């Protein structure tokens with residue numbers, strides 16, 4: 001390591017607090033510093049080349065050197081680097097992007113969009129619009145939110161309140177009152193059944209019972225990811241979302257689809273809700289919307305919700321929410337270029353074509369590797385769950401260094417993966433080729449075998 005690189009690593013430990021990390025831990029275990037990217041590949045600051053198995057963080061769907069996105073950003077910087085979109089002002093890219101998104105999501109029932117800077121903003125917008133919708137309709141007590149355990153909805157106080165993992169909540173409690181959680185429809189770990197269809201019915205039944213128990217006139221919305229991402233790529237049974245839609249409709253509860261990960265192709269359809277044949281009322285979008293090139297989030301608003309705002313004559317429909325950088329022109333330009341490629345090159349179709357073989361090969365790790373308990377996923381999102389004992393599904397102790405050892409072995413062999421507890425999450429760029437997916441799987445197998453042998 002040369003002196004400049006060493007200085008960079010020391011400065012990182014000294015000055016930078018990282019999301020989801022203890023500042024002191026970052027001094028003891030220095031992070032990997034990624035310096036360059038091209039296509040599906042990245043290089044660390046020491047010049048070591050790796051396949052990006054995580055797409056930055058579920059984001060770099062078009063890879064790291066997509067020229068049309070880069071060119072759109074540069075052109076926008078020359079034309080208009082920034083202007084706001086608060087009431088009374090707009091700019092061409094904001095308008096073009098909202099029109100493009102509504103056109104793309106028209107089949108889903110989307111009428112309009114509002115923008116923020118990322119996924120947490122998109123969730124915050126959806127939760128607030130859900131409450132405002134009910135207030136406008138005179139249902140002023142409908143303020144509660146129901147969500148799934150293992151769900152991840154970002155880090156703002158609203159999102160943290162509906163997050164289904166106490167690790168994101170404990171340090172910041174008390175959170176928003178009236179946020180309730182039901183079980184995740186998680187086939188590998190549930191106390192009810194091994195039958196997928198039945199599990200979908202059981203958890204949708206829980207949702208209905210919780211709504212009835214709380215009093216339907218107090219519940220604003222149910223929020224969930226079409227496939228739970230950060231919680232461990234939990235793919236729900238096919239019965240689940242259609243039943244959830246029915247339950248929400250029966251009780252006047254809005255359905256919020258957090259598509260921050262599943263939106264724009266990751267599951268093999270343009271949107272995760274399309275995988276389940278369901279239309280939500282509000283959608284949270286981010287990450288893949290701009291392929292990670294510039295931060296951007298959006299809340300898409302379904303016609304049922306938009307109509308109530310349109311009909312409002314009281315003024316109560318004024319949206320007192322939004323950010324300085326809502327629909328930032330450079331981000332909007334990046335998103336417009338991204339959408340054009342996603343649609344023009346049918347990237348979701350590519351994912352649908354390469355995804356099944358990828359998932360099947362990864363599933364071969366169960367049985368082959370003594371500490372792999374489960375492999376699950378869809379399209380180009382997958383989780384390899386490492387356990388203490390596959391026979392009993394006993395989780396790894398929290399102190400286990402096994403996941404970190406696997407990640408290091410993969411890194412050395414040229415594959416960047418991400419581990420969270422016993423879960424190894426794989427979410428490569430969506431433009432990845434079959435050969436590159438072969439490299440990913442082969443490298444991962446070798447890394448797991450190496451650790452198993454040690």
Ligand SMILES: Cc1ncc(COP(=O)(O)O)c(C=O)c1O
Nearest residue numbers: 118119120152153154258260261
């Ligand atoms: C489903 C989901 N919602 C919301 C978020 C929050 O997004 P951000 O980190 O951009 O705020 C994430 C981030 O991973 C996510 O996976």
